[in-house]
Amino acid sequence: MTVLGLGPMGHALASAFLRARHPVTVWNRTPGKAGDLLDRGAVAAGSVRDAVQDGHVIIACLIDYDAVRAVLEQAPADWGNRRLINLTSGEPAQARRMARWASSRRIDYLDGAILTPTSAVGTPAAAVLFSGARHVYEAVEETMAAVGGTAVHLGDDPGRAAAYEVALLDIFVTSVNGIVHAFALASAEGIEPERFAAFATGIGGLLPEMITRFAEQIRTGRYPGDRSTIASAASGITHIINAATSHGIDTGMLTAAKSVLDHAVAEGYGPQSLARLTTVLNKTGRP
Template identity: 70%
Template sequence: MTTTSEHPDPRVPVALLGLGPMGHALSAAFLAAGHPVTVWNRTPGKAAGLVARGATAAGSVAQAVRAGRVVVVCLRDDKAVRAAVVPADADWTGRVLVNLTSGEPAQAREMARWAAGRGAGYLDGAVLTPTPTIGTPAAAVLYSGSGEVFAAVRETMAALGGTAAYVGDDPGTAAGYEVALLDVFATAVNGVVHAFALASAEGIAPQRFAAFATGIGGLLPEMITRFGEQLAAGRFPGDRSTIASAAAGIGHVVNAAAGHGIDTGMLTAARRTVDRAVAQGHGADGLARLAEVLRRGGPSVPERPAVSSG
C-alpha cells in the first residue's frame, strides 16, 4: 500500500483477521463504510452474518492478506496473532498491518519489527471502548507507529468511528496507554468489590453502601487530573492529603478486613508503597508522589502484620 498519497481511495480493501465480538464489530463497521472486506477466523462458521452483508470469507490468512491493502488483526492475544500470521505464506509487501489486539508494549515493538522485515507498514492500536461503540461517535482508538503510515490509513480507519488518536511513533505507545488504563480499571474494580465485601461483613446493605460509594468514585476524575499536573511539574503539595495520613487510613482498612477473614493482598501492597514513601522522607507530600515511589523503587520496609480487633 502506498503511504504517501494525499488522497487515499475511500474504498480501500480491508482484511480482518479474527471474528470474536470485537473483530466482528470492526468488520461490520468497515462494511458499513463501504469498504470491500475480507474476513478470516481460525474457527470456521463465524463469518456467515458478515458474508450475508457483503464480506468475503477467506480460507486462509494468506488469502485474506492478498485481498486487503489494510490488514486489521484483532485476536485474543499476541500469541494468537503470531500463531496466525507468522506461519502464513502471505505476501505483505506494500500492505499495512494494523494490530488492534490487546497486548504489551514490548510485543507491539516486536510485531513492528516483524512487519518491517516483510515489507509491510505497521500500526499498533488500542481500542478503548466496548464493541457497541464501534462505528459510532462514541468509539475511541489509539494508534502508534510510523506517522506516515498512520496518515495513509487514517481515512480508512475512520470507519471505526469516534476518536482516532495518534499517540506517537514508538509502536509500543498505544499498548502502553492500554495497559496503564487497564491498571486503573482492574485495581478500581478490585477496590469496589473489596469494599462491598467489607461493608457486607459489617452488616451494611449493598444498596445503602452503593449510595455513598458512588460519591467516593466521583472524586476520582478531578484527582486524576490533579495528579497528572503534579507529576508533570514534579511538585507534590500535601495541602489536601498526605502520604502519612494515607498510611493510617490504609492500616484501618487492612485491620478491619483481616478481622473478617477478607483477603488484603492488594491493600498490603499499597501499604508497602506508602511505608516506603514515608521511609524515604515523603510523608508530608501529596499522594501523587506515590507514582514516583513505585516507578523508582527503593529499599523495602518490614511488612506490618494486620491487627485484628476481634
Template identity: 65%
Template structure:
C-alpha cells in the same frame, strides 16, 4: 505509500467480540470486507451482510488492502502471520490486539523484516461503542502507514489519536490505563465485599460509592499537574494519613477473612514513601515511589 481511498477493501483477522464489532463497523461504512477466524461459523451474519469469508489467513491478506488483526494476543498474531503467506506489497497491517509495549516493538521489527507496513493500535472503548462517536483508539508506528489508513480507520468512529513512530507507544498507554481500570474494579469489588461483611446492602452503599468514584476524574487531572511540576502539596491529604487509613482497612478486612493483598501492597508503598521522608506530601507523590521509572522520578524529585 499513497493514502488509501474511502472504499478500501479491509480484511479482519479474528472474530471474537471486538473483532466482530470492528468488522461490522467497516461493513456499515461501506467498505468491502473479508473476514477470517480460526474457528469456523462465527461469520454467518457478517456474510449475510456482504462480507467474504476467507478459508485461510493467506486468502484474507490477499483480498484486502488494510489487514486488521484483533486476536487473543501478540503471540497469536505472529502465529497466524508467520511465515507471511501472501504478497504484502501495497498492504498495511493494523494490529488492534492488546498486549505489552515490548511485544508491539518486537512485532514491528518482525514486520519490517518481512516488508510489511505496520500500525499498532489500542482500543479504549467497549465493543458496543465501536462505530459510534464514543469510540476512542490510539495508534503508533510508521507515520506513513498511519496517514495511508487514517481515512479507512475513520469507519470505526469516534476519535483516533496518533501517538508517534514508536510502535510500542499505543500499547504503553493501554497498559497504564488498564492498570487504572483493573485496580479500580478490584477496589470497587473489595468495597462491596467489606460492606457485605458488615451487613451493608449493596444498594445502600452504591450512592456513596458513586460519590467516591466521582472524585477520581478531578484527582487524575490534579495528580498529572503535580507530577509534571514535581510539586506535591499535602493540604488535601497526605501520604502519612493514607498509610494510617489503609492500616485500618487491612485490620477491618482481615477480621472478616477478606483478601488484603492489594491493600497490603498499597500500605507497603505508603510506608516506603513515609520512610523516605514524603509523609507530609500529597498523594500524587505515591507515583514516584513504586519502583522502575518511579524510582527515577523519586530521585529526581529529591
C-alpha cells in the same frame, strides 16, 4: 479490508466496516463465527493466506501478540503494498517486536489500542490510539474512520499506543479490584449492595479532578499535602486491612498498597500528597 479474528472486538470492527460500506473479508481460527456478517456482505476466507490476499488493509484483532504472530506466519511472504494494523492488546515491547517482524518482511505496520468497549465501535464514542510510521497512519486514516469516534496517532514509536493502553488498563484493573473488595467488605458488614453503591459512585466522581491535579504535581515535582497526605492514607489503610481481616477477606492488594505508603513515610514523604507515591513506586518495584 480484512479482519483477522472474530472475537467480540473483531466482530464489532468488521461490522463497523460493513456499515461504512467497505468490502470486508473475515477470517477466524475457529470457523463459523462470522454469523450475521456474511448476511451483510462479508466474505469468510477459508485460510489466512486467502484472507490477506483479499484485503489492502489487514486488521489483526486477536487475543494476544503470540496469536497474531502464529496467524501471520500463515500469510503469504509477499504482502505487496498491503498494510497491517494490529489492534490486539499487548505490551509496548511486544508491539515494537511486532513492528520489527513486519519491517523484516517489508510490511507497512501500524499498532493500535482500542480504549472503548465493543458497543462503542462504529459510533462517536469509540477511542482508538495508533502508533507507528506516520505515512502508514495517513494512508489508512480515512479507512479507519469507520471505527468512529476519536483516533489519535501518537507518533512513530510503534510501542506508544500499547504504552498508553497498559497504563490506562492499570487504572481500570486496580479500580475494579478496589470496587469488588469494597463490596466484599460492605457485604460482610451486612450493607446492601445498592445502598452502598449510592455512596460508592460519589468516590468515582472525585477521580477526574484528582487525576488532573496529580498530573500537574508529577510534572512540576511539587507535592503539596494541603488536601490529604501520605501519612493520613498510611493510617487509614490500616483500618481497612483490620476490618477485612476480621471477616476473613483477602488483604493482599491492601497490604501491598500499605507497604508503599509505609516506605514513603520512612523516606520522609508523610506530609506530601499521594501523587508523590509515583516516585516511591519506582524504587519499591526494583528487585
